[in-house]
Amino acid sequence: MKTTSFWKEFTKGIVISNPLFVLVLGLCPALAVSTSVDNALGMSIGVTFVLLGSNIIISAIRKIIPNMVRIPIFIVIIATFVTIVNLVFHAYVPSLYESLGIYLPLIVVNCIILGRAEAFASKNPLLHSIADALGISIGFMLALLIISFLRETLGTGSLSIFGARLFTLPILGEHPMAIFVLPPGAFLLMGLLLALLRRLGVIKSE
Amino acid sequence: MTGDKRILISPGPHLWSGLSVSKIMYLVTLALILPSGAGVYFFGYRALLVMVTSVATAVLTEYVSKKLRKRAFVMDWSAVVTGLLLALTISPTVPLWMVVIGSAFSIGIVKEAFGGLGHNIFNPALGGRAFMATCFPAEMTTWVLPAGFVADAVTCATPLNESFAFPADKLSLYKALFMGNVGGSIGETSTLLILIGGLLLLVLGIINWRIPLAYIGTVALLTFALGQDAIFHILAGGLMLGAFFMATDYVTSPITNKGRIIFGVGAGVLTVVIRLFGGMPEGVCFSILFMNALTPLIDRYIKVRPYGLKKAGEK
Numbered sequence: 394m395k396t397t398s399f400w401k402e403f404t405k406g407i408v409i410s411n412p413l414f415v416l417v418l419g420l421c422p423a424l425a426v427s428t429s430v431d432n433a434l435g436m437s438i439g440v441t442f443v444l445l446g447s448n449i450i451i452s453a454i455r456k457i458i459p460n461m462v463r464i465p466i467f468i469v470i471i472a473t474f475v476t477i478v479n480l481v482f483h484a485y486v487p488s489l490y491e492s493l494g495i496y497l498p499l500i501v502v503n504c505i506i507l508g509r510a511e512a513f514a515s516k517n518p519l520l521h522s523i524a525d526a527l528g529i530s531i532g533f534m535l536a537l538l539i540i541s542f543l544r545e546t547l548g549t550g551s552l553s554i555f556g557a558r559l560f561t562l563p564i565l566g567e568h569p570m571a572i573f574v575l576p577p578g579a580f581l582l583m584g585l586l587l588a589l590l591r592r593l594g595v596i597k598s599e
Numbered sequence: 600m601t602g603d604k605r606i607l608i609s610p611g612p613h614l615w616s617g618l619s620v621s622k623i624m625y626l627v628t629l630a631l632i633l634p635s636g637a638g639v640y641f642f643g644y645r646a647l648l649v650m651v652t653s654v655a656t657a658v659l660t661e662y663v664s665k666k667l668r669k670r671a672f673v674m675d676w677s678a679v680v681t682g683l684l685l686a687l688t689i690s691p692t693v694p695l696w697m698v699v700i701g702s703a704f705s706i707g708i709v710k711e712a713f714g715g716l717g718h719n720i721f722n723p724a725l726g727g728r729a730f731m732a733t734c735f736p737a738e739m740t741t742w743v744l745p746a747g748f749v750a751d752a753v754t755c756a757t758p759l760n761e762s763f764a765f766p767a768d769k770l771s772l773y774k775a776l777f778m779g780n781v782g783g784s785i786g787e788t789s790t791l792l793i794l795i796g797g798l799l800l801l802v803l804g805i806i807n808w809r810i811p812l813a814y815i816g817t818v819a820l821l822t823f824a825l826g827q828d829a830i831f832h833i834l835a836g837g838l839m840l841g842a843f844f845m846a847t848d849y850v851t852s853p854i855t856n857k858g859r860i861i862f863g864v865g866a867g868v869l870t871v872v873i874r875l876f877g878g879m880p881e882g883v884c885f886s887i888l889f890m891n892a893l894t895p896l897i898d899r900y901i902k903v904r905p906y907g908l909k910k911a912g913e914k
Binding site: 564 | 730733738
């Protein structure tokens with residue numbers, strides 16, 4: 394009984410309530426940093442760490458958090474983990490830190506994380522909260538990887554991961570469609586992806 | 600009780616002008632033949648190829664998106680108009696695959712994704728052009744001198760570019776701009792033929808005179824007031840084509856006469872601001888798109904007095 398619901402909490406974040414494509418949360422950081430697959434990976438790792446950490450702590454102390462001041466407490470806990478991510482990225486992956494820019498500290502106000510704290514971790518036991526955090530993080534990472542893959546290949550005509558050029562598209566390599574690395578392209582792609590997923594039946598419309 | 604058989608009872612409208620969407624779009628296409636012909640005359644087969652590609656892609660995209668949305672496909676010429684207008688606003692040297700992408704974007708995203716003809720917020724042709732200009736800035740701003748059907752076109756600056764060498768003889772410049780013998784987009788160069796096409800639409804009652812007049816008049820007055828050459832600014836660039844064929848689009852321009860004047864003045868001010876102070880040499884495309892976005896607001900705030908009601912205070 395317990396393991397099946399653990400599995401259920403884990404899998405629901407990947408497709409059924411995917412944070413980007415179904416809940417449509419955290420669009421601002423997601424669309425801003427999805428210009429390259431590298432950035433998307435970095436952002437997802439940061440979000441995964443913060444979400445896992447905050448879900449664990451909040452779930453563990455959920456019974457002693459006074460209801461009146463729960464939001465400030467959530468934010469302080471989340472901010473602690475964001476500070477750790479910020480310092481670690483700055484120390485070990487300075488180039489990624491530079492390209493993520495303001496969006497790394499802004500994970501503090503990412504509504505996916507606060508949303509999971511409020512809607513899930515503050516009401517559910519520790520194990521389920523861990524499953525929820527992992528599932529949502531993987532869903533976020535998958536969605537971000539899809540968007541960033543399309544944006545990088547269309548917008549620059551090539552794909553490179555960690556500095557290694559994987560491939561260059563034949564015609565687009567010479568004439569990349571620059572709009573896709575710009576903000577309008579992010580919104581266009583997001584809209585088209587949502588429409589496509591709805592059409593394919595991956596997302597169930599109410 | 601049976602009533603007189605000679606009195607026909609039918610739902611309105613009872614008076615019908617005989618104009619339909621198909622017919623209007625067909626007439627617009629006819630009026631566009633003149634500027635298109637000028638494009639082919641000045642830029643050769645390559646311009647014709649761009650136009651054919653754009654129109655074919657537009658119609659095909661319309662067909663595919665109608666099928667995807669499970670709607671009936673009606674050949675109402677609107678896709679032809681969009682495809683042709685898009686081709687007229689781009690340089691004849693743009694690679695054909697880019698034309699295909701731009702034209703498919705015009706119909707697929709700007710028009711059909713919003714619900715098809717009558718529901719689109721933005722002018723589809725200009726939306727496609729803006730997409731292409733953002734995607735392929737280099738190719739979209741490479742212009743050639745008119746060479747007719749001779750091969751080897753020479754790259755040049757459009758008259759609105761800073762690098763354009765102004766001839767000392769102003770009259771010959773005006774003449775070249777008026778006839779269309781300058782570098783530029785396929786259909787924007789010949790003011791004369793656009794005017795003939797535009798006047799044809801005005802006479803037929805297809806377009807309203809207020810938008811073109813307010814638009815061109817504002818550009819003229821504002822450039823004159825700012826100490827620029829007003830005649831040059833009217834004749835150069837895509838102003839004529841935009842004012843007569845793009846800004847007057849039924850779906851994306853206001854429905855009231857007052858609103859149309861506001862629309863024209865707004866587009867004129869924006870065009871001058873972009874041309875003189877902006878980073879781009881030409882601003883017709885983006886200023887019309889901007890006013891398209893404001894159109895619902897203009898329509899909302901221009902109140903129309905219902906027929907029969909009197910103004911406040913009127914006896």
